[in-house]
């Protein structure tokens with residue numbers, strides 16, 4: 001498996017300056033969240049550096065990688081192209097960078113959508129991406145404060161906000177997000193109804 005330093009170098013090499021800056025901020029928040037929640041900080045750093053590694057690949061290249069790695073494609077071809085880059089990043093992490101750790105691969109794979117049964121690391125990368133330090137939508141700072149205070153509750157808030165934004169923008173919401181949101185709410189708040 002590659003080192004954190006090597007993952008950092010790969011992110012720098014493969015991403016534009018702006019996206020590298022985002023990635024670097026995701027890493028900072030992910031490591032802080034890992035520290036606060038008893039999660040391995042190196043795993044968080046590795047997943048953070050690699051989460052967007054496929055984001056700037058052209059769509060036809062993403063499609064090719066998904067087709068060539070059907071078994072690892074997590075149903076991508078039935079899902080919106082906007083969520084492909086995380087799945088492809090996990091495929092590259094495994095096949096090109098030798099990452100076998102399923103927790104790291106899962107966190108990279110589901111970073112745009114979440115999924116059922118999210119681990120702490122899945123939540124950390126999902127939320128570090130959504131609330132990273134350069135995000136400037138109005139709720140970004142409070143969402144970041146909330147997730148730093150409580151990972152489970154912050155993740156429910158993040159999933160809910162993302163679903164609401166997508167719906168308001170007339171976009172289809174990935175099934176994985178709807179399932180994650182319903183499950184996390186059920187687990188955290190008990191029987192409280194889901195409003196989506």
Ligand SMILES: Nc1ncnc2c1ncn2[C@@H]1O[C@H](COP(=O)(O)OP(=O)(O)O)[C@@H](O)[C@H]1O
Pocket residue numbers: 080082083111112113129162166171172173174175177
């Ligand atoms: N849960 C979702 N279901 C469907 N599409 C989504 C979902 N979350 C994000 N998207 C779409 O995927 C795009 C990329 O998401 P993401 O990787 O989180 O963006 P960013 O580049 O800001 O990190 C978003 O702009 C949005 O259109």
